[in-house]
Amino acid sequence: MPHVAILVANYNYGNYIEETIASVHKAQEMAAQLCEQVNICMLVGDDKSTDNSLEAIGNAKKRYQNSNFQVKVFAFSENRKPNAVITDLVHNIPDNCTHTVILDADDRLKETAI
Numbered sequence: 001m002p003h004v005a006i007l008v009a010n011y012n013y014g015n016y017i018e019e020t021i022a023s024v025h026k027a028q029e030m031a032a033q034l035c036e037q038v039n040i041c042m043l044v045g046d047d048k049s050t051d052n053s054l055e056a057i058g059n060a061k062k063r064y065q066n067s068n069f070q071v072k073v074f075a076f077s078e079n080r081k082p083n084a085v086i087t088d089l090v091h092n093i094p095d096n097c098t099h100t101v102i103l104d105a106d107d108r109l110k111e112t113a114i
Contacts, residue, residue: 003094008020
């Protein structure tokens with residue numbers, strides 16, 4: 001079974017991040033229907049957002065907590081820019097992940113992407 005890490009750096013995208021997370025979950029479901037089950041570990045790094053981003057990410061995390069779709073949240077204490085956030089997320093990819101995808105916080109993953 002493939003294991004995929006999805007990395008997202010977020011800063012003040014509270015209006016979009018839940019849709020981004022939902023699109024990844026939908027792609028995982030589509031992969032399961034088309035060929036095989038895929039385990040996804042989504043790592044979201046919040047770069048000290050000043051909007052409702054952490055609340056939105058928490059809502060999405062709760063929505064999928066009882067599935068094999070994991071959302072791990074890293075809330076950084078200072079704003080360090082997307083490249084630094086992604087670098088930290090890369091260091092937290094689980095060892096069993098064989099593939100990595102990087103998305104922006106306002107991206108939507110195509111349903112057939114995985």
